[in-house]
Amino acid sequence: MNQEKIITKLEEIVGKDFASNKEEDLYIYSQDPGASEPRPANYVIMPENVEEVQKIVQLANKEQIPVIPMGGGLTLSGLIIPVKGGIVMDMKRMNKIIEINEFSRYALIEAGVTTGQLLSHLNKQYPNLQPPIPDAPPSATVAGNVxxxxxxxxxxxHGDHGAMINGLEVVLPNGDICKLGSCATSDYWFSRGPIPDFIGMFISSFGIMGIITKLSLKLYPKPKFRDIIFGMLKDPKDLPNLLLSVTKQRFTEDLLLGMQDKPDWMKGYIFIMTYITGDTQEEIDQHTKLLKKIYRKNNARFMNAPDKMHKIYMEKPIFAAGAADYRKGGGFEYVGAFMPLEKIPEAYLKAAEISKKYGIPPTIGSRLMSGTHTIILFVSYSFNRANPKDMENARNALHETNELALELGGIPWKVEFAGQQLVLEKMDPNYKKLLKTLKNTLDPNGIMNPGNWEVK
Ligand SMILES: Cc1cc2nc3c(=O)[nH]c(=O)nc-3n(C[C@H](O)[C@H](O)[C@H](O)COP(=O)(O)OP(=O)(O)OC[C@H]3O[C@@H](n4cnc5c(N)ncnc54)[C@H](O)[C@@H]3O)c2cc1C
Structure with a gap:
């Protein structure tokens, strides 16, 4: 079928306003805000419901056209830019909040619901409940994030957001609509088990296993009191013991670290932001006292932050983009990597060397997940999009940081196409064989986001 016939078929499924192959519409879908080179998309489509998604996938199978699911397109690592052309499926019209269950504490939503939309809905209608939310712009989708x-x-x-999924509705690559989790046997989307749990197959697989149309996300009670206790540390070697001591205390809700050369006053220190919660102000005061003692014992200093800074960081989510760009031209991308805690001191020092090698001021940070079971390393590189040399430097720095993470026993997170090759090179051969078998079984025509996690 030629391009004109295919666009006509796509328009028949979703209506003329929601499918396009016009250059001016495709421009934005062939790139993202990060450092990846643009790659062309052939069509964009915005379905409104699961039946439309199913019909698009059936057509794509028949015509052997790649399909790339997209939420907010904000990962920065090029994950929604087609590797082999095809139809970008923009999920934003599927934006219904279907149910908030206050007893089993979950939100059942469509895949296009944004993090901002869910947060403001809960704040207005269910002020005692809070959702897991990234520090990403509010137009990021909950599905894209989890x-x-x-x-x-x-x-x-509570761990990473993937662990907070209770259930999924998925359109499989062959067009079957499949429910996973308790919703496979019940009207309640409250749990992943106890039946064989296949949900993990759809996490960090970047859309190669199917298209999520609905999901159930765990919600949590909002604490009555929350505060942030700032600290400063000179030597990264002291970090592991400090973090072990802090997370032994069960009142820590979130713990962020930042080490950056700009603005100048931050240079030479690692800044620690520990969020604590309590039921009363007295409890918060007690926790603060204990935390200051832990900081001191581990060579960190308590930092009395100015009110303005305290206010900015008390906002949840923090508006992270404000801290990201120090360059003319306004671009940045970061390597995130899941790391073992003991490798963090070395990772900080070596990542700073990579930044300096490419003339980019070091901007490094971390967030703890499930105590210290995992720590994320963020290494952010800013660039001027209009300067090709700057872009090349950023790409090289990102690649070297992915290599560093792997060398230290970590795993690059939401890793872009080139980084996926590095991960695959290091992966256990039988893991790769399993991945290939599952992919080929579910998607024999290879239509779902081809190129990603491709095992040769
Ligand atoms: C300033 C800034 C701060 C950030 N801070 C954080 C942070 O604190 N924590 C964090 O986790 N992330 C953060 N991010 C990264 C990213 O923006 C978020 O993780 C975001 O939530 C991704 O959601 P999205 O809707 O943009 O996903 P997209 O980029 O649209 O998609 C992500 C992946 O999921 C796939 N996908 C999307 N929808 C579907 C679907 N329905 N079915 C199947 N596959 C699908 C896509 O193909 C892609 O592979 C930040 C980004 C920026 C720019």
């Missing part, structure tokens, strides 16, 4: 093992202010206590 499907990449995202993280946010509840991760220190």
């Amino acid at each position: 499907l990449i093992h995202g993280s946010g202010y509840l991760s220190q206590r």
